[in-house]
Amino acid sequence: MHLAEQRLIGLAIWMVTLPALIRAGPVAYEERSEPPGVILGRSAALEAGTSVATINAPVRANGYGFGYWTINGEPVRSFGGRGLSIATFVLDVPTMAVARYFPEAQDADGDYLSDWWEWNRFGSLGFDRAADPDGDGIEIAVEY
DSSP: OOHHHHHHHHHHHHHHHHHHHHTOSEEEEEEEEESTTSSOOEEEEEETTEEEEOOOOOSEETTEEEEEEEETTEEEBOTTSOBOSSOEEEEOSOEEEEEEEEETTOOTTSSSSOHHHHHHHHSSSOOOTTOOTTOSSOOHHHHO
């Protein structure tokens, strides 16, 4: 076997074992709401590779409506774009899960639709009352 082949085999073995080495040991996990205190937070150090599920975020709590979860800053959504009340993932790196809540009466874009509802259903405030972003033939105003 040539030296170049030996190096390639060694590199391939290293690339296969590297993820296992990175995942060894406990990994920090924290869960909270934004704004703070809407839901009870929790934190733990779990084994790398552990499957984690957040709490089931209540749709409404303490005058706030649930929009969506973020995992390390990235929104968690269904294939249809809706905010999921439970986020699931495999813990490989230190992770912060945040339940994003909005005041129930907040309507920042003035379309008479609660912001939390728009964030939860559509992932943005970018639609007006007459829009049909889910393509079901029913305007947002009627679905709301």
